Amino acid sequence: MKFSRSSLVLILLDAALINLAAIGSFYLRFEGNIPREYYWTYYHTAWAGTLIYLLIFSFFGLYNRLWQYASISELLSVIFAVFVGTSSVVLVVYFLAPMRYPNTVAVLFWLTTTFMISGSRLILRIIDDAVLTIPIPGIPKRVLIIGAGDAGALAIRELKNSNYREGYPIGIIDDSLQKQKLKLMGIPILGTRKDIPHVVKSHKVEEVIIAMPSAPGAVIRDIAKICEKSGAVIKIVPGIYNFFSGQIDTLQIRQVEIEDLLGRDQLNLDIDEVAGYLAGETVMVTGAGGSIGSELCRQICRFNPEKLILVGRGENSIFDIEQELGSEFSDINVITEILDVKDREKVELVFWKYRPGVVFHAAAHKHVPLMERNPEEALKNNILGTYNVAEISDLTRVKTFVLISTDKAINPTSVMGATKRVAEMIIQSLDLQSQTRFVAVRFGNVLGSRGSVIPTFKKQIAKGGPVTVTHPEMVRYFMTIPEAAQLVIQAGAMAEGGEIFILDMGKPVRIIDLARDLIRLSGLEADVDIRIEFTGIRPGEKLYEELLTAEEGRTSTKHQRIFVAKPSAVDIAGVELLVQLIRERGSFLTREEIEQELSGVVSGFQQLQGKKHNKQNSIFNIV
Template identity: 50%
Template sequence: MPKHKLRFTFILLIQVLIVLSSFYLSFALRFDFAIEGKYWARGLVLAPVLLAIKLIVFWRFSLFRGWWRYVSMPDLFLILKANIIASLLFVLYAVVVYRLEHVPRSVLIMDWAICFMLMGGVRFVTRAFREQYLPMLSFGGEKGTRTLIIGAGDAGQMIAREVRSNSRLHLQLVGFVDDDPQKQKGSFQGLSVLGTSEDLPEIVLKKNIEEVIIAIPSASGQQIRSIVERCHSIEISFKILPGVGELIDGSVSVQQLRNVSLEDLLGRQPIVLDEAEISSYLHKKRVLITGAGGSIGSEICRQVVKFKPEKLILFESAETPLFLIENELVEAHPEAAVIPIIGDVRNPSRINVIFDEQMPQVVFHAAAYKHVPMMENNPAEAVNNNVRGSKLLADAADSFGVETFVMVSTDKAVRPTNVMGASKRAAELYVQSLAQQSKTRFVTTRFGNVLGSNGSVIPTFKEQIKSGGPVTVTHPEVTRYFMTIPEATQLVLQAGSMGQGGEIYLFDMGEPVKIVDLAEELIRLSGFQPHEDIEIVYTGLRPGEKLYEELLLAEEGALPTHHEKICVASSVAPTREVLITELDKLFAAAKALDLPEVKKQLRVIVPEYTPVEHKQTAKVIPHPATVVHE
């Protein structure tokens, strides 16, 4: 007999047994297990009718289907509802046919109650057995990695429930750890809260814990760092559940557990977006994204497509990244109209054809050269791409009546000491000047470094650690602002819904982080000890780099917006006619590859641009206790 038929037959027999047992047990209890003959006879006559009524009702309520091991509260209410209806139908039959003669009313009530309890009980016993709540019935005893869950909230309990229902995970849950005073000495999912995170070393030793699961999606970076440090100190393996920013739909699963990343250690409070406001300018709109294959551009694509635009136009000069993001979007959102376009923002003819054919209503301009040392060596290309390309794109947006144009800028545009930053500041100024006379709403967003972007410090560190070191840091005091890529792009989308045009929006980047601290944390997360297993070497600041970045010029000031993570700069762009004249001189110098003139003209357009040259040196960082800061 096939397995599913065998299972159905088994469930049917169990249901028949429960119905008959409940009925006769009710009679037995009513008469203290001494049933009179006339009542016994009436019970024998009624039993087939009761069985038929209840089995038909249970069939209609799908109680012969479903997996008992996954029974839940909704299932319990369904059983309750089915029993009430079946019992009412049976009472109606007994009243009409026998006028309840020799059918005690108490028997009818007890029959309903006992049947409901047995049907619910057998399912919950099955689930309890499957989830190891009844270890005395588990042949061979509990086996698996002894595991402790940090966080007894909803996420931790969902993890515990899944672990218990899936023996193939080979995890043996020992208990919870939680810092909430109200949860101390409590019990959740049958597991006790054994203490706080401060008690972790003692609990691990006492309970022979082999692995720790950090299940606090809303935890701050500081909380995660504290937990990770304790895990490192007692040399125990640990995994983490992603933060709420990654758990978009709120679902939690063991499959989402992963190793702790640097993003977790630097994480901040999750961003709350006004999705209605964002949807108002993206939903059913034609959206163009330049640099669509880059770190920021591709994430903008992933975020925008969720708002169901009429079509998503991906504009990218690199073939392979464009191919990858197109495939990803089409696979994840088959209903979306995704249009990949190969092209260069420096080609005016290509830009005009794209705008004429696709008629975008919203433009996110994320295409740019961003590597500081490389642009120092290639200033003409930096100007041609970052300034001229931005101007061509902004002019097209103005000419074709684009509704919203969002330019992605950088903190390096503030008091720039390098060509890359100066070129982005020049582009900011042009976009602001165009906003003064255009019907298009031009918005600029400015933020710092993003963790894990292509060519950024984190992937570089990972490669250096993978090859055994050394890890290279430019200077012991160099600091940078960091955001995660999803965090930055979510704020870009939010800022795009704000203002009248011409504004520069600044994002709350939190506190600046020392790069050497990042290097040390990443070495630890890789299973090594900094300064012992992996050396750290100072190489000296590279051309154009500075020790710290800023998000705001002193004269710009900053005003709050209705979003707590975004403020707006109150800077004023120069006169448009003067700016265009100076930009023409800049573009002419770039075309002629007159590099000294390029830098000179950049200083004219961006007066606060002060080039800085640094000598490249390298030295090994001694242990922190012996470092003497310069």
């Protein structure tokens, strides 16, 4: 075995400490008057005992650890190694030495060796931690940590490990009264959140790091507002999710984002259940280049499918996700197919070629105002495309088919929403006669997706405004893209067939509040630095989105964040006639014909263009 220079130094140090501990044990036992015959015994056994100790220490890995980061596990390794070493040396002395040691010497030998070896290892850690309390001249900025928990300790150590290039921690804020006036890693706890303005001013704090990854969004929002008034730069330790491969143990300190203020609860998945239907399977994702589709691909790869088929018609987006997955998951067989889901012949060809066992259908037109101007394209892509993929999934005996739906399919007021409701009806009708488990997953807006309000607001802020909001009472549900993808995958594992799964979207958020938060996070003030303008509700939009109709209701599942809508009647004949009509005249249908056909199939479909919006008609609080 090869040892580094530092390990060789440690071996020599251990050899000296072992012999020092042996002599010290005799000295303590005989109170300084060590009989001559025991010197002779030590002389005959010292070399063998030292060699045995060093071999056992090497076996226990005491020479391949970074002891400046020593913790309880390293200390236990030392204790076990010294115990085994002492026991072995006692046996050697028993058989080889001219005279046996007294029993008390053996006990003292074990105790002193443990103390000395442990002390030599932990002294680096002690020195390492002690440096935290030493003021360092010329540091770039003074930092205040919010949160005296594990994340706070990690933040302090992260600053220290960077040699304080990112700032020096001068204190900690924590709302727990039991922690007041205590210290964490040598850094004092200076008060609760109400003391932030005083602490920032009195200690000349330049930067605040919020280290509370499990705190609700309301708490983060309140602390952020307090910190903003103090004038200090605000950063955050983001939430740590238990992903599929285990808990993330890296620390990232970054600027506060809008996701932090919304605050979604930590997500827990049934890993065994999910792996049971994805591992070793051929999985296909349509719309794989989109926001949700690409994230589904990333998450699916964590479960080691045999093949992952990326399907999409945008070559650039498919190329990007293919390159990303190839770099991060080189052991996964990732295959790309450029096709349009409206092209039934190509869809069928691809399905027979790869015979997927699981299909996630994310390909769809989703932009409400754009589809109001191009309603025939919404029909062709969202209805005919879904019908093609779903029908061929049945034909090729796909095991599980998951449709990505939307809250806009409930009591739809837009062509896009109505077409997505028809897509749900398609998979529900097919499930009645198919061996494939057809399910839909319905959720609201995702943060940062293409065409969503967040990127639009950021671009407007970057240009100096104005930030445009359609209506002061406009409300939407939001979740993050990774969260939505993980819940979709979990819902697929729970599928029995015919369900419409509803994801818990939390509390609805006013778009005007979202705009103000983004302006504030940019270091500006709404209506002072950046003007907010109201532009009026766009065609097809409604003030309050819904996740369920009044008739559907909901039932819970074993996952606290996933619900099932009670099945509602499906006009199978009407759906089939509509699909046939789209095939025959799709591009040539007039708006009046489109609205008439959708109204005949989708109960509750009503165009809102030019009509009054009524808050009482919404049931958004059902979920």
